Amino acid sequence: MGRTAGEKIMNDINRRTVLKGMAAGGAGLMLGTMPVFAQSSNKLVFMEPYDMALEYLHEMNAIVGGHFEKEGLTVEIASIRNTSAAIQQVVTGQAFVSRVGLLDVFKASEAQTEPVFSVGTSLQHGIFSVVSREGDPIRTPEDFKGKLVGLASIGGGQENMLNLLLAGAGVPFEAVQRQAIGSNAGNVEILKAKRVDAFLATVETSLILKRNKEPVEIWPASKYAPLPGGVLLMTKKFATENPETAVKFVRAMRNSALEANTEDAGKILDRITAKFDLAANDDRDFRIAAIKAYNEMTFVNGTDNVMRNVPEVMKLSAELASKAKIVEVKDVDSLYTNEYFDKAIKA
Structure with a gap:
């Protein structure tokens, strides 16, 4: 029996990781119908498209675990309960980033005049x-x-x-x-x-x-359809004008994800729930199991790819989206970047 698309990608990633190790030694809502969130030069708004849930583990832990603060960033998480509206908040500058599905980035690139792209992948696998x-x-x-x-x-x-x-x-x-x-x-x-x-x-x-x-x-x-379940959408304008912020943001998100995977899940949960009101099932054991499940989805392509846009995944995702007639992706390479990730892990 042949390998699935996901298995083929993992094989390619694992092969490249080994070689690298040998070489290195190691059309949304109208603006007037939406609430406007205040973002300033010293406070950045991270806009979630839905109510707070453990799916947003990395950004919540980046706040309560001090990862944003360590990078000198003041980040506030807000939610708007609609993916198109969340993207519109980013496009209009009311927020600097949103976590959405990769398909949402593909669609937004067709619907928006303001160019957007993914600066990192939070969940390497989808949620369904x-x-x-x-x-x-x-x-x-x-x-x-x-x-x-x-x-x-x-x-x-x-x-x-x-x-x-x-x-x-x-x-x-x-x-x-x-x-x-x-x-x-x-x-x-x-x-x-x-x-x-x-x-x-x-x-x-x-x-x-x-x-x-x-x-x-x-x-x-x-x-069989290894599309990322969560990517970090920014406008190209914001990232280009604020490259240092983009690098610090990606590094904080990566460090938060790494900590969430190695630290006791109960400890991570307790400090998140001390600040955030989660919409998920309030059973403690269930929530800990959810944290572990999201960790698996984060690390499925290996530690080196945590918060990285994996090119093979992006290419296959674009091909599937076009084949499924969801959206015709003409130039997938323009819809993601690893520029800030690469700089983040070098620092």
Whole structure:
């Protein structure tokens, strides 16, 4: 059986890392409809597109763990509950960065006149998994053919991911039925009742299903469509005019991620919850499990690539997005940079 797209990328990354080690020895909302957030020269606003959750572990820990402060940066996290609106806040200069999916960067580059790009990848893998019945599993994108798949909504992020999986496998979109069922752990009852053959789930939903020992099989969509789940979007204008800030920011985010992976997860959780009101399940064990899950997604391409835009991933992501007819990416190299990452790790 051939390797998946994700496995091929990991093989390329691992090969390059070994060689490197041998050589080196080591169209959103109108502005008037949105709240305006105050950003000044000495206070930077990090705009999240949704309510605070452990998905935003790195930036929260960068604040409470002192990583931004160590770099001389004063960063405030705000949220606006809408990806397009969050991007618009960055484009209009009300915020200096937002954490969004790579597809959002692709789409924004087409919709915005102000050029944007990714200065780093926070989550190397996406947040969606495929859930199917243990006795009747869907294990590959090809298995979706002729099936009914439950999605949070029609036309949203989960349907985009489904289309990416199908496009990568050459499965016609019309060969797969879709049904909007919302996004929560209760979807497993719809699955068990055979009202759908599979559904897409978030990290948190997948954790709940595993903890409840539900009779399901779960695999990450990134196994076949390895798009990053979180990248750091900036305008090229801001990064070009403030290169030192961009370098310090990426370095602080990387150091925060490294610490979150090596420090006791309970300690990380306690200092985050002391400052931030999380929207996630408030069970402590669940939250610790979520931190570990996001750490795995951060380090899946190796420690050297933590907070780095991996070129192979970017290229494949652009190809899949174009093939799935989500957005035609004409020049993916212009939509990300490792300039600030490279300078950050040299310092």
